[in-house]
Amino acid sequence: MTLNQLLDEGTERLSKAGVEEAALDARYLLLEAFHTDLTHFLIERNRELKAESQESVREFYRMLELRSARIPLQQITGSREFMGLNFFVNEHVLIPRQDTETLAEQVLMDYKGKYPRVLDLCTGSGCIAISLAKLGGFRSVVASDISAEALKVAQHNGEAILGKDKITFLLSDLFNAFRTDERFDVIVSNPPYIPTEVIRKLQPEVRDHEPMLALDGKEDGLYFYRRLAEESSKYLNPGGTVYFEIGYDQKEAVSKLLAEAGFTKIRSWCDAAWFDRVVSGVYEK
Template identity: 35%
Template sequence: MAEAVGRPLGELLRHARARLAGAGIADAALDARLIVEHFSGTSRTDAISTPDRIVTQLSEIEQALDRRIAGEPVHRILGFRDFYGMRLALSAETLEPRPDTETLVDAVLPFVRETAAREGTCRILDLGTGTGAIALALVTQEPRAIAVGVDVSDDALATAAANAAQLGVAARFSTKKSSWFDEIDGRYHLIVSNPPYIPSKVIEDLQEEVRSFDPRRALDGGPDGLEPYRKIASGAAHHLEEGGWVGLEIGHDQRRDVSGIFEQAGYQLIAHHKDLGGNDRVLVFGL
């Protein structure tokens, strides 16, 4: 498109939707709206009430549309993803938090609140924290909770810390560089994790948006997809308070295998939860 001074918002939205739909983007209307709103500083209300409003950020919007057509996920282009009512910044080495992971927050939040009411606080350890999504959702929902986000990536830890600051909970969220429990001291009421759980050989078969843009080490769970669960099961007992819980996201077909790993390590399955699609998604264990 030739450079122009500006273009009416309503017309621009139709143009963006047509470009994405013509390229076969499944959610063309939604992605077009997200891109146009973000780069123009407008809202859905603006599109309805003032569709003739002139948008001047045409170059930025066209470049974003080009990136989306090339396969880059829309939230990578925007640089953030909304999760559990929070807006979380993304970075190259963080997994994009998905709605399915909100199932884990829902599963353990009552325990966090009950523990905080009884003990005056709830100490949470989030293994493989990435953007900080799980831990930050819990500490924003329970003001007496404190959390440590653990990751091997400096980039992820910096992103999680920045998200905590943006949300105003930096005083109750800290980061620690560690491979699982290697550098972890102390005990926690709750250990949570959305670990890598895709078998190594399956990663190349994933959607391009996942395979090419999510960090591989946030996906790759080893030959059978279960290595992280074995590491968590072998180490969690040394860092759990009496009566503590371990809450885990799992792949849709891993309930039996992950349950077996933890039961062999002496844990009991407390609860299991399905995601919005009806798939097994969360297991909660206690000792």
């Protein structure tokens, strides 16, 4: 058997299981199982596999079985790239999306050469907080989440990418665990924002295998934005700014919530697909 034949077999199995990008996922799993890259695969793909490759073959079949069960590719490989950095992920955290890079990129642009005190709420894997600390050189970053298991993942990523004790991690339901005198210059959040009823219609990879805690925005998807709009101003320095990731159809609703809570200079940005993805506001009082 050759690598090419293995890849064809894997693609067929994933396709029958209903995996949308069967060929691409099969290739990722093959490269992972054989600890190789695309260049070496292209060179070796038509050569007969050696006996010592059998362990890698078994690993490939094991991962195919998991992917056929619609377990997300990133949970199988245990990694996801975000902002050019490699993050460990598992079933306890939302898999970082490219859409979320829109938020991180805008904060980095707005605070280039500055050193704000940053708070990342609903941090999950820590991808936003860690990217800001690493790429922006922000020296004071706090990351919190309501999930203790998610915080373990975020702390692991923080130590792997930044080193130990570079970010403060805090178990908290939004602001509940914070002192009343704590203040930040920037508050960022990618909160749960999918309406409960919509979740059951999502792909099995998301609906069945990503944490409901990170997806469910309650009845209308705006539950956490209401809380964030109402509570964020108490923890901002004068002129502080909030940046929230939003669903593609939530710009007007979230902007209104911020305006009603006293925020001004409300702005929004689209992601690479031109969907509304980030809303920000400044609290000047």
